[in-house]
Amino acid sequence: MTLLYALSVAAIMAAGVYLMMDRNIIRIVLGTALIATGVNLVIFLAGRLGPTAPAIIETGAYTLGEDAANPLPQALVLTAIVIGFALLALAAIVAYEATRALGTVNADEMIAAREEGNPFEPASREGSSARK
Amino acid sequence: MQSVILNALARLFFVAMLIFSVFILLRGHDSPGGGFIGGLAAAAAYTVITLAFGAAKAERWLILHPVVLMGVGLFCAILSGLPPLIGDFGGFLYHLWWEGQIGFLQLKLGTTLLFDLGVYFVVVGGVLSILFRMYETGAEEAN
Amino acid sequence: MSTDLLVILPIILPLTMAGFCAVFWLRPGWQRWITVTGMTLMAAAAFALLAGVLSQGVMVSQPGNWAAPFGIAIVADPLSALAVAAASLVALAASVYAFRGVSENALHGGFFPLFCGLMVGVNGAFLTGDIFNLYVWFEVLLVCAIGLLVVHRDGVNLDAAVKYAALNLFGTTMFLTAVAFLYGAAGTLNFADLARVVPELGASAGLTFALVLFLLSLGVKAAAFPLFFWLPIAYHTTPPVVSALFGALLTKVGIYAAFRIFMLLFEGTTGLVGEIVVWMAAITMITGAIAALVQTDLRRMLAFLIVSGMGYLMMGLALSTPEGLGAASFYLIHDIIVKGAVFLLAGVIAVAAGSSDLTKIGGLIRTHPVLAVIFLGAGLSLAGLPPFSGFWAKVLVADAAFDGARPVLGGIALGTGLVSLLCVVKIWMEAFWKTGPEGMRVTARLPLVMMVPATALVLVSLAIGLYADPLMDMAARAGAGLADPSAYIEAVMGAGE
Numbered sequence: 001m002t003l004l005y006a007l008s009v010a011a012i013m014a015a016g017v018y019l020m021m022d023r024n025i026i027r028i029v030l031g032t033a034l035i036a037t038g039v040n041l042v043i044f045l046a047g048r049l050g051p052t053a054p055a056i057i058e059t060g061a062y063t064l065g066e067d068a069a070n071p072l073p074q075a076l077v078l079t080a081i082v083i084g085f086a087l088l089a090l091a092a093i094v095a096y097e098a099t100r101a102l103g104t105v106n107a108d109e110m111i112a113a114r115e116e117g118n119p120f121e122p123a124s125r126e127g128s129s130a131r132k
Numbered sequence: 133m134q135s136v137i138l139n140a141l142a143r144l145f146f147v148a149m150l151i152f153s154v155f156i157l158l159r160g161h162d163s164p165g166g167g168f169i170g171g172l173a174a175a176a177a178y179t180v181i182t183l184a185f186g187a188a189k190a191e192r193w194l195i196l197h198p199v200v201l202m203g204v205g206l207f208c209a210i211l212s213g214l215p216p217l218i219g220d221f222g223g224f225l226y227h228l229w230w231e232g233q234i235g236f237l238q239l240k241l242g243t244t245l246l247f248d249l250g251v252y253f254v255v256v257g258g259v260l261s262i263l264f265r266m267y268e269t270g271a272e273e274a275n
Numbered sequence: 276m277s278t279d280l281l282v283i284l285p286i287i288l289p290l291t292m293a294g295f296c297a298v299f300w301l302r303p304g305w306q307r308w309i310t311v312t313g314m315t316l317m318a319a320a321a322f323a324l325l326a327g328v329l330s331q332g333v334m335v336s337q338p339g340n341w342a343a344p345f346g347i348a349i350v351a352d353p354l355s356a357l358a359v360a361a362a363s364l365v366a367l368a369a370s371v372y373a374f375r376g377v378s379e380n381a382l383h384g385g386f387f388p389l390f391c392g393l394m395v396g397v398n399g400a401f402l403t404g405d406i407f408n409l410y411v412w413f414e415v416l417l418v419c420a421i422g423l424l425v426v427h428r429d430g431v432n433l434d435a436a437v438k439y440a441a442l443n444l445f446g447t448t449m450f451l452t453a454v455a456f457l458y459g460a461a462g463t464l465n466f467a468d469l470a471r472v473v474p475e476l477g478a479s480a481g482l483t484f485a486l487v488l489f490l491l492s493l494g495v496k497a498a499a500f501p502l503f504f505w506l507p508i509a510y511h512t513t514p515p516v517v518s519a520l521f522g523a524l525l526t527k528v529g530i531y532a533a534f535r536i537f538m539l540l541f542e543g544t545t546g547l548v549g550e551i552v553v554w555m556a557a558i559t560m561i562t563g564a565i566a567a568l569v570q571t572d573l574r575r576m577l578a579f580l581i582v583s584g585m586g587y588l589m590m591g592l593a594l595s596t597p598e599g600l601g602a603a604s605f606y607l608i609h610d611i612i613v614k615g616a617v618f619l620l621a622g623v624i625a626v627a628a629g630s631s632d633l634t635k636i637g638g639l640i641r642t643h644p645v646l647a648v649i650f651l652g653a654g655l656s657l658a659g660l661p662p663f664s665g666f667w668a669k670v671l672v673a674d675a676a677f678d679g680a681r682p683v684l685g686g687i688a689l690g691t692g693l694v695s696l697l698c699v700v701k702i703w704m705e706a707f708w709k710t711g712p713e714g715m716r717v718t719a720r721l722p723l724v725m726m727v728p729a730t731a732l733v734l735v736s737l738a739i740g741l742y743a744d745p746l747m748d749m750a751a752r753a754g755a756g757l758a759d760p761s762a763y764i765e766a767v768m769g770a771g772e
Contacts, residue, residue: 020445025437032444039451046459076407076458080451082168083414087444089262090418094425094440096266098433100273107441110434199385203297210291213338220277223338223349224287257297 002049009045013038023107025098029091036084040077047073135184142184146193149177153252160248167248171255178260187267190260198261205253212246281327282336282349284320285359285398289313293391306387307374313391314363314370317398321356321363328356329749333756333766335404343767344468348404352763354604354753355401358531361608362401364735365523365615366394368728369516372619375722376516384426392419393520400528404767406454407464409532413447413496420525423517424509431512439509446495446502453488456481457540467767470539470760486548489536496529499589500559503582507566510578515622518574522581523615527607530588537592538600538757553593557687560586564694573621573631573706576698577614580657583695584610587672587688591754594679601754602671605746609656609668609739616653616732623725624650624706629716633702638711642719647707649730654699656736659692664739667747 012034019031047070055071057064064071099105153173160166182190194201216222229242292313296306328334334351337343351359370390377386396416403409420443424436458464460481461472476482494502506526510518541548563583570576588610591603621631627643628636640647656663659670669692676685711717739746756763 020441025441028441032441032448035445035448039448039455042452043455043458046455048459072464073458079407079411083411086258086418087414089259090421091440091444093262093266094421094433094436096269097425097428098437100269101428101430101433107437110437197300199297199300199388203294203300203388206290206294206297210287210294213287216340217277217280217283220279222340223279223336224283225338226340 002045005041005045005049009038009041012041024105025095025107025110026105028107029088029095032091033084033088036080036087040080040084043076043080044073138180138184142180145180146177149180150174153177157248157252158245161242161244167251168255170248171252172259174252174256175259175263178256179263182263182267187264187271191264194260196257198257198264200257202254202257202261205250205255205257207250208253209247209250212243212250215243278327278331278334279336281320281324282334282351282402283338285317285324285363286349286395286402288317288320289391289394289398292317293388293395296385296388296391300385300388303382303387306382307370310370310373310387310390311367314367314394317394318360318363318367321360321398324351325356325360325749327351328353329752333763335766343404344463344465347408348465348467348767349402350404350466350763350767351402352753352756352766353749354531354534354607354757357604357608357749357753358401358527358611359398361611362394362397362524362527365519365611365732366390366397368615368619368732369520371728372519372622372725373516374724376514376622376725378427378514380428381426381514384428386423386426389419389422389426390520392416393423393524395419397524397528401531404466405464406457406466406469406536409535410447410451410454413450413528413532416525416528417443417447420521423520424513427514435509435512438505442495442505446492449488449495450492453485453492456485456488460485465767466535466539467760467764470764471768473540474542486541489533490548490551493529493533493536494555496526497533497589498526498529498559498582498585500555500562500586503559503563503585506582507575507578510581511572511575515574515618515625518578519615519618519622522577522618523611526581526585527588527611530585530592531607533589533592534600534603534757538595539760539763549593549595552589553681553684556586556589556593557684558586559583559589560691561687561694564691564698567698568694568701571633573624573633573702574618576633576702577617577621580617580695580698581614583691584614586691587669590672590676590684590688593684594675594681595758596675596679597751597755597758599672599675599679599754600757601747601751602668602675604753604757605671605750606668608746608750609664609736612732612739613653613656613663613665613736616729616736617650617657619725619729619732620646620650620653623721623729626725627718627721628706628711629718633705635712636706636715637709638707638715639717640707642717643721646721646726647703649726649733650707651703652733652737653729654703656733656740658696658699660696662737662740664736664743664746666740667743671747671750 016031016034016038019027022028053067053069055064055069055074102110153170156165156173157167157170178190181193213225215228216226217224227242227244231240292309295309299305328351336349337346339346393416396412396419399412400409403412421436421440424432460476460479461469463469463472498506510521560583563579563586567576567579587606588603591599623646625631628639630636656665659665673685673688676688
């Protein structure tokens with residue numbers, strides 16, 4: 001079960017990394033979302049698979065039952081999902097605004113900041129400042 | 133995009149979803165539910181209005197600007213955590229409870245409710261500020 | 276004031292102010308005043324906290340009265356209290372500067388709520404005692420930082436935002452993965468509890484993987500050698516007030532987290548990891564300074580000097596001795612203040628001369644002698660010359676390296692100091708001394724709200740340089756607390772029992 005779970009996490013992560021390699025920033029956003037999902041599953045796996053009873057304390061009791069699932073990974077994943085949701089929304093906005101302002105979804109063509117001079121190629125600066 | 137069916141049913145959906153979101157919010161502490169989920173449901177209600185009648189109308193129905201709503205929610209959440217700090221009997225967000233009966237109603241209230249209400253407002257405001265912004269710029273470009 | 280209130284105030288004050296700014300969304304003019312008031316209060320709270328920590332030792336608060344290790348602890352030890360105090364000084368200066376330095380677009384797009392939100396994230400990251408909570412604060416400050424780039428809504432900043440967002444989101448996700456593996460190995464997330472549990476676990480694949488991921492993700496955050504490429508791409512286009520905040524705070528949060536995690540969990544950097552960190556530190560230092568030297572844009576030079584400064588900080592981590600960590604703590608405080616000062620001053624120069632490209636400006640000493648003197652002060656502090664704080668910072672770090680049997684590292688640190696001095700001299704000669712090019716438009720009157728905060732930060736650096744003993748003592752205590760975390764552990768775990 002754990003192996004199957006690990007393999008599926010690996011598949012999701014691989015798909016996410018593949019998408020992040022793309023030049024299309026929409027795909028980069030989707031890739032980031034997929035990787036975030038994969039990490040959530042890793043957190044869940046880190047809390048060990050096994051018990052299936054929900055982590056709810058019975059009425060009258062003060063501790064969790066023996067067969068209850070580990071509640072901490074659930075809380076962590078819930079937090080991570082909420083944050084992931086906010087980040088995805090933000091990333092979508094950034095991608096959208098950047099596409100509108102720069103007229104391209106291709107990350108290689110987003111060179112507005114580099115037009116101010118590429119920090120790693122000092123020689124190209126003269127040409128770009130002349131263009132401005 | 134105009135659809136007669138959506139336009140006719142949007143108000144009905146809106147009211148039903150908003151009431152349901154408040155229900156989720158209130159059952160929050162002991163059962164599944166709470167401010168975040170409730171807030172998302174309420175934001176979905178306003179999304180229906182946005183789809184049917186446009187962002188301007190939804191913004192009017194929201195009364196407050198979505199970001200202002202976020203600010204109000206943030207205040208509620210912080211306020212709910214302050215009593216233990218002022219009274220010096222615990223850490224931030226240590227919640228107080230009050231149980232009692234008013235007429236037929238068996239009530240169980242806590243400062244957590246204020247916190248959940250704050251989360252509810254922040255989520256509604258946050259989701260809708262993004263939605264309205266994208267919807268408006270999208271509509272500008274379509275024209 | 277109660278401990279609980281004192282420890283949590285630096286986080287909830289800016290959060291409240293962010294709420295205020297959001298409530299007055301339709302009145303951006305009021306948001307300025309709200310932010311300045313909030314940052315003043317926050318600075319006061321931060322110094323009260325620092326005083327409290329210095330007199331009482333490590334201070335702990337357990338939000339919701341959930342005892343450690345089950346709840347999230349908010350912990351202020353000497354290092355975090357110092358970092359919060361320095362960060363709030365820079366934030367105060369930047370909030371005053373923001374009276375003039377913010378475009379209309381940014382003002383209406385929510386610059387000030389995001390500014391406050393950024394400070395929530397920074398202080399939260401400094402004060403948290405829980406590694407998952409640290410991840411949450413990273414995300415808070417990342418969201419606000421990206422927001423601060425996006426609100427300007429022009430092509431350059433959006434382009435920078437895309438790159439900044441993609442790389443830092445990936446870095447933070449790696450951090451979360453590392454946290455997951457650490458949790459899988461140790462079964463707890465509280466720093467103090469981890470510090471007790473992890474050393475007894477022995478080596479395991481999960482723990483090693485977590486260690487490597489921590490090194491990579493914090494390397495991205497702290498702009499360390501092979502991973503710093505996002506920084507000079509994103510930092511030079513932003514408005515000065517934003518780059519001052521970013522340059523002073525964001526990378527420092529990364530290195531602070533590295534101090535915490537490596538010192539508490541992995542007992543310093545030993546063995547192969549130690550060697551890796553040593554060379555990362557050395558190469559970061561020297562490449563940053565040399566890359567800065569060949570730039571001709573003032574702000575890009577400063578961006579590379581941030582990278583160089585991160586090398587000095589990593590050196591303290593690489594040494595893992597109390598002296599090395601104390602020196603790095605001193606350097607951290609110096610770096611936060613002086614990086615804030617130079618980026619604000621770079622903004623003032625850009626206003627005075629109409630450009631920050633050193634080939635297009637010059638001769639400012641004739642029109643703005645005061646600015647020339649102040650920038651010289653900031654630059655000398657940056658390069659590490661007396662009587663400024665930078666001198667003591669670099670002396671302490673190099674000294675710790677020689678004491679810690681890393682003479683090569685010490686030599687590289689001193690050499691890098693020379694190269695950064697060359698950078699500063701180059702900036703000063705180009706911007707102030709040489710005759711300005713034809714057609715340069717000089718703005719004669721500089722706004723006071725821009726000059727005063729930048730000058731104040733330079734004066735703080737000068738004061739630390741002239742009267743270094745108190746900060747040295749505090750930094751030594753911070754370093755000792757990092758090297759021997761028993762007080763930290765006892766304060767956190769004892770508070771729960």
